[in-house]
Amino acid sequence: MIETPDPGFVQGAGPATSAVWNSVVSVWPEHEKFLRASFAGRSPDLLDTTEVIADLLARVSRASGKSLESFAADYRHLCEKIVYPEELHFAREGRYRLTTFAEADREVYSNPAVMGPYMNGLFVSDALWFNHASAMNDFAKVYLPRAAPGGRHLEIGPGHGMLLHLALRFGSFASLAAWDVSETSVRHVRSVLATLGQSDRVDVRLMDLASDRALTENRGRFDTIVFSEVLEHLERPDLALERIRDLLAPDGTVWINVPANGPAPDHLYLLRSPAEAEEAVRSAGLEIVRAAAFPVAGATLDRALRKQLPISCVLTAKRA
Ligand SMILES: C[S@@+](CC[C@H](N)C(=O)[O-])C[C@H]1O[C@@H](n2cnc3c(N)ncnc32)[C@H](O)[C@@H]1O
Structure with missing residues (x-):
């Protein structure tokens, strides 16, 4: 061995x-x-x-x-x-x-x-990365255990599928859905789920959050929504957050993970602090239930703010 x-x-x-x-x-x-x-x-x-x-x-x-x-x-x-x-x-x-x-x-x-x-x-x-792993840990060990069992779960922009894996492992949902605008991501997530033998547990669809269909078929439908590392990729993050608000069931919550000061070649929307992230979420008619901030390895939150270093901002919110 x-x-x-x-x-x-x-x-x-x-x-x-x-x-x-x-x-x-x-x-x-x-x-x-x-x-x-x-x-x-x-x-x-x-x-x-x-x-x-x-x-x-x-x-x-x-x-x-x-x-x-x-x-x-x-x-x-x-x-x-x-x-x-x-x-x-x-x-x-x-x-x-x-x-x-x-x-x-x-x-x-x-x-x-x-x-x-x-x-x-x-x-x-x-x-x-300390900040990335800490955000995943917040989802697995804080958010999921508080989600009422038997709910309808949606992830928007699952990318490589990690958070769906965590949702399957640490959550207890009646149904799970995943929407991604990229065919490559949809294929990738399906193959990850197949590797896990979990293909039949998640309805993975090619779907643009901004499309009319996303809302007309699903208004008020989801008890939990995950929106992780997607907001910073959007030209109209304000509209995306409003759309998520409308997809939530009356008592539903959304778990958002968005970097502040996180430059990458496909990041368009710059937030400079967790406070700015909270403000953006509130402006979309959502109420913050819980907030956590995880600076890059080796930096305190104060130093990360002063030096404009990456901070993973994690927010749980519900309809205001
Ligand atoms: C960086 S990945 C995030 C992956 C994963 N959620 C994570 O936290 O690591 C961003 C994903 O969002 C998807 N995406 C971007 N805009 C979208 C939209 N309007 N509707 C649905 N998915 C979208 C992209 O195709 C990509 O798979």
Whole structure:
């Protein structure tokens, strides 16, 4: 049997987490210092969620025949070649580089050479980056346990499908649906669910949140809605939030995860703080039920605000 040693300084990290860590360090040794900072002080709950994410990554890797090292190489590419240039631009100019969907579509969504490593790298970042893993943990360990059993659940923009996996594992819903505007994402989510043997549990559809059909067939339908890392991609985030309000059942709640100061080639909508995120949500006729903010590894919230560093803003809201 091959043993995968726990990294000594990550007490309590599980075997899948260690395997992902080791793969990343093998293709990018200089990144270990960042990983140490990102894992310092992770709670047992957070380490458990990290392990669930890393385990899903390992299963997807086995099912697709793409090695963990290859995911790790995509992660390195994401950090160095995709995100870092955007961070430089943001530091210099104080704004995101692109402003229209057409530009993002041309540079990212319709460019497989960018899109492939980008999505794979983001999947790895959900386990490794403190702010990303903490947001996932908030969803799995705080939001889902409070959702009433037997509800109708919707995720808008599931991307790689991680949050659907968490919803299936930690929630107890009567039905689950997922809408994505991208055919690639829809195919990807379906294949992840097939890998998990859960294809029949989620109704995955090609659907634009902004379309008339999305509302006419579903007004007031959903008890829980997930909207994670989508708002910052939109030209009209205000309309998207209003649409979500109208899709919620009277007692329903939406779980929103949106970065402040998170430059990326397809991010259009810049929020500079959790307070700005809360204001945007309130302006759409939603009432904040709970808010949490997770700054990038190694930074306090104060420092992240002062230095304009990434902060994952997590909000639970209901109809006002
Ligand atoms: C960065 S991914 C987010 C993945 C995942 N939710 C997460 O938290 O990592 C953004 C996803 O939102 C989808 N999306 C963007 N605009 C959308 C819209 N108007 N309606 C539905 N999905 C949309 C994209 O196709 C993509 O799959």
